[in-house]
Amino acid sequence: MDNGRAEDRREYMxxxxxxxxxxxxxGHLRTMDGVAPAQPAGPLTLEDLYKIHRMRLVRLAILLVDEPATAEDVVQEAFTGLYRNWGKLRDAASAVAYLRTAVVNGSRSVLRRRKTAREYVPPHVVNARSAESLAMLSSEHQSVVNALSKLPPRQREVLVLRYYGGLSEAxxxxxxxxxxxxxxxxxSRALEALQKAMSA
Structure with missing residues (x-):
């Protein structure tokens, strides 16, 4: 981990x-998702990107939208968009950045639609995460994931991108x-809210 990322974190809380x-x-969830398959020699194809990055993108989307089936749809839509824009991308790194941004934007759209729908239909609690996924987490990890799901979408997004995605502030x-x-x-606000939620 580089010093810039460590400094980014120290300033938050x-x-x-x-x-x-x-x-x-x-970090535990990232480890559970395993190491990405080795990249093939030569230029990456869309199929290679799908094999290498799909599962991590699905987990990212699950952490943002709380529903595995919806997360799968968001990621599938991101890959469809990548296919449509394949000729405009410079390299594999820009393709991965495109996918990550598409997943974040797709998750935001889902949350907006969900909020709009809830204004017309009484809200109901959905146990979104798969039983096997939660069963593999310790009670401490479960409480953190549950507290994350209660944060406003932007706060959750920033923490998930930082600590699951491993991204720098930039x-x-x-x-x-x-x-x-x-x-x-x-x-900073997200971590303060999370601290209060976990201390309650």
Whole structure:
């Protein structure tokens, strides 16, 4: 991990307890998702990108929208968009950045539609995560994931991109379409809210 990312994190929360919990939990999920398959020699195809990055993108979407089936749809839509824009991309790195941004934007759209629908239909609680996924988490990790799901979407997005996605402030700023200063202040507010939620 580079020093810039470590400094980014230290500025978010002086005591760091909520931050350590988020980092442990989302790092644990990243580990559970395993190492991406080795990249083939030569230029990457769309199929290669799908094999290498699909599962991590699905987990990213699950952490943002709370529903595995919806997360799968968001990721599928991101790959469809990548297919449509394949000729405009310079290299594999820009393709991965495109996919990550598409998943974040697709998740935002889902949350907006969900909020609109709830204004017309009485809200109901949906147990979104698969039983096997939660069963594999310790009670500490489960409480962190549950607290994350209660954060406002932008705050959850910044923490998930930072601690699950492993992105720097600059990368989060680019993916989320917000300034670096907003990334920093949003992360700080999110960690404070998470600390309160986990202490209650």
């Amino acid at each position: 002086p005591d760091g307890s909520a931050e350590r919990s988020v980092e442990r939990t989302l 990368e989060i700023s680019e993916v989320a379409g917000i300034s670096k200063g907003t990334v920093k202040s949003t992360a």
